Amino acid sequence: xxxxxxxxxxxxxxIGFGIILLSVFHANHYSFIAITLLSIGLLxxxxxxxxxxxxxxxxxxxxxxxxxxxxxxFISVAIATYIQCPDFFKANLIKLIVLGIFEASTYVFSxxxxxxxxATHSIGAKIWTLSIFATLVEIMVHCESVVLFEICFWLGLLxxxxxxxxxxxxxxxxxxxxxxxxxxxxxxxxxxxRNKLFNG
Numbered sequence: 154x155x156x157x158x159x160x161x162x163x164x165x166x167x168i169g170f171g172i173i174l175l176s177v178f179h180a181n182h183y184s185f186i187a188i189t190l191l192s193i194g195l196l197x198x199x200x201x202x203x204x205x206x207x208x209x210x211x212x213x214x215x216x217x218x219x220x221x222x223x224x225x226x227f228i229s230v231a232i233a234t235y236i237q238c239p240d241f242f243k244a245n246l247i248k249l250i251v252l253g254i255f256e257a258s259t260y261v262f263s264x265x266x267x268x269x270x271x272a273t274h275s276i277g278a279k280i281w282t283l284s285i286f287a288t289l290v291e292i293m294v295h296c297e298s299v300v301l302f303e304i305c306f307w308l309g310l311l312x313x314x315x316x317x318x319x320x321x322x323x324x325x326x327x328x329x330x331x332x333x334x335x336x337x338x339x340x341x342x343x344x345x346x347r348n349k350l351f352n353g
Contacts, residue, residue: 154208155208155210157201157204157208158201158202158204158205158208158210158211158215159201159215159218161197161200161201161204162197162201162215162218162219162222163222164194164197165194165197165198165222165223165225165226166222166225166226168190168191168193168194168197168226169194169225169226169227169228169229169230170229171190172187172190172191172229172230172233173229173232173233173236175187175190175233176232176233176234176236176237177233177236183237183293184293184294187230187233187234187293188290188293188294191230191286191289191290191293192286194226194230195282195286198219198223198226198282201219202216202219202274213272213328216272216274216328216329217269217270217272217328219272219274220270220271220272220274221270223282227282227285230289231289234289234292234293237293237296238292238293238296238297240296241292241296241297241298245302248302248306251306251310252306252309252310252313255309255310255313255314256309256313258313258317259271259313259316259317259320262317262320262321263320263326266320266321266326267320267323267325267326269326271316271320272328272329273316273319273320273327273328273329273330274328274329274330275312275315275316275319275330275331275332276331276332277308277311277312277315277316277332278312278316280308280312281305281308281309281312284301284304284305284308284309285305285309287301287305288301288302288304288305315332315333318333318336319332319333319336322336322337322339322340323336323339323340324339324340327339329347330345331345331347
């Protein structure tokens with residue numbers, strides 16, 4: 154039972170690379186299969202943490218691994234989607250670069266300050282993940298996204314700014330910080346309440 158969370162985390166690597174292969178080889182019914190696998194990947198991301206906390210094996214190492222593989226998973230899906238729908242990515246290149254810079258900056262800042270990657274798993278980041286999921290699904294089906302991508306773009310900027318603020322506020326590296334408000338409380342040496350299902 155204790156190996157289930159780790160198995161779920163690593164399964165996202167296989168799913169991500171699997172979606173790339175399906176895209177490269179232009180598999181029949183690609184959109185349906187890719188969306189199904191993307192949905193499964195998202196579910197593993199939800200349940201790995203829940204199960205780890207239920208089994209009382211959630212740890213810093215596990216949370217850092219979870220964050221790192223999440224990045225690889227969504228980058229893999231983005232690559233696969235680019236192969237299928239390059240025009241969307243070309244048309245939105247500047248915004249995608251801006252998002253990439255903001256995302257990278259959170260990792261760089263965390264490394265510079267704490268010598269560790271971020272693993273805040275903030276509420277905002279979870280909401281952004283859902284918007285990424287919805288946007289990717291729309292692109293996979295229609296090879297375009299307007300409203301959803303705009304929402305995803307601005308949510309991405311806002312949540313990356315919050316994570317930068319969280320990292321700046323914390324005195325020491327901490328995983329599972331739901332919001333900047335909680336980061337301020339931690340800086341003041343106060344205990345914070347975390348959701349039993351979704352945080353820490």
